[in-house]
Amino acid sequence: GENVEQHPSTLSVQEGDSAVIKCTYSDSASNYFPWYKQELGKGPQLIIDIRSNVGEKKDQRIAVTLNKTAKHFSLHITETQPEDSAVYFCAASKGDNFNKFYFGSGTKLNVKP
Amino acid sequence: EPEVTQTPSHQVTQMGQEVILRCVPISNHLYFYWYRQILGQKVEFLVSFYNNEISEKSEIFDDQFSVERPDGSNFTLKIRSTKLEDSAMYFCASSETGIGGETQYFGPGTRLLVL
Numbered sequence: 001g002e003n004v005e006q007h008p009s010t011l012s013v014q015e016g017d018s019a020v021i022k023c024t025y026s027d028s029a030s031n032y033f034p035w036y037k038q039e040l041g042k043g044p045q046l047i048i049d050i051r052s053n054v055g056e057k058k059d060q061r062i063a064v065t066l067n068k069t070a071k072h073f074s075l076h077i078t079e080t081q082p083e084d085s086a087v088y089f090c091a092a093s094k095g096d097n098f099n100k101f102y103f104g105s106g107t108k109l110n111v112k113p
Numbered sequence: 114e115p116e117v118t119q120t121p122s123h124q125v126t127q128m129g130q131e132v133i134l135r136c137v138p139i140s141n142h143l144y145f146y147w148y149r150q151i152l153g154q155k156v157e158f159l160v161s162f163y164n165n166e167i168s169e170k171s172e173i174f175d176d177q178f179s180v181e182r183p184d185g186s187n188f189t190l191k192i193r194s195t196k197l198e199d200s201a202m203y204f205c206a207s208s209e210t211g212i213g214g215e216t217q218y219f220g221p222g223t224r225l226l227v228l
Binding site: 004032034036041042043044045046049089091099100101102103104105106 | 117119144146148154155156157158161169204208215216217218219220221222
């Protein structure tokens with residue numbers, strides 16, 4: 001089955017700096033890659049996703065890049081703010097029926113004011 | 114914005130007891146999922162559900178687990194005889210049509226502690 005690895009497990013940055021979180025996946029059939037943000041006491045919230053037919057997607061301060069050949073994808077957050085502090089999860093899906101997600105282990109991002 | 118809700122937020126139970134975790138998916142969604150996250154581990158898929166049937170289940174989802182949509186709004190996960198290793202955060206999720214590459218929306222989770 002699919003195996004998603006995520007690094008780093010913790011990341012501490014200064015407010016205003018950029019943060020990058022990386023994930024690799026094992027199954028070349030995976031074609032949908034969402035990123036979720038989980039704040040304390042809340043469920044994972046989708047922040048951005050990318051499908052395998054594109055290499056990059058951007059939404060304001062957040063961007064995701066995908067390298068299908070290398071089977072890795074990354075989350076980029078620019079101009080970080082304290083409210084970006086949370087746990088971030090990457091996931092992969094084959095995009096077939098019923099869409100089971102395979103998650104990475106999570107990255108705890110701490111943005112220091 | 115519509116959201117998935119789950120109750121209770123926390124549940125403490127004795128080993129061997131039955132628990133029912135409840136979820137209310139987003140109202141126009143047709144596909145429902147349960148995931149769990151043991152402390153310090155990855156979020157793991159348990160089961161997907163569509164049209165009152167299980168669509169897919171993982172090896173974790175053994176005979177002790179069952180899911181049900183008892184009415185038009187609720188989606189439940191029942192653990193018949195809880196074990197210590199069932200202690201985890203359980204997340205419910207829903208998606209609109211279940212087609213490939215579709216976003217799943219997650220609830221806030223139920224933290225289950227089995228003593």
